[in-house]
Amino acid sequence: MGATIPAGAWVEIERVLLQPEQRAAGLPPETASTPYVLRMNGFLTADAAEGDEVTVRSLVDHEHTGRLVRVDPHYDHSFGATVPELLRIGLPATSLSEAASQSDPDTATGEQAPGNEHGDEHGDGGAR
Template identity: 65%
Template sequence: MNVIPKGTWVEIERVLLRPEDRAPNLPEETRSCPYVLRISGFLQEDGEMGAEVTVTSLIGHAHRGVLKVVNPSYTHSFGATVPELLHIGGRP
């Protein structure tokens, strides 16, 4: 049992819509998946991975969900540099 202390920055997950609750006009591959919310915040109480916890977001809202990640980070990017675009805007 690994206890994550209150105040730790974490990511939680909560299912907002189960597949059977999703709109019927969605493509089948979309409709067959749950609609999931992932949100980061500070733990309001000690918690464990996989347990239901409450977090406070950066704007002060409380959210409840399953603890998934401790100290989450961003993994997206805007892709590789496109050299042809570097000269847009008048720079030599």
């Protein structure tokens, strides 16, 4: 048995909701062969150790039971490695909008177009 984790600690629990043989037909084989697992975070309601069956109270004040797997859980996922081809996707559009603003003298100097001194979309001072 590991170190005692005090009641009130922020922890992650997991509970198997469906075994592989209980899962719906038609799932891809790699999905169908794994259990359907609930993972959630909450505050321990009683002292426990990692691996114990525990009850936690969630942030929305619901109680859930499961096996204690982690104390002070954090997110450690990512979106994977950088894809160099995706880095430049927005650059042509940015270059085009910069070129357009440089060719428009009102935009380039920061001045408003004649008749649009109030900076409104329709040039009518907001009177509609």
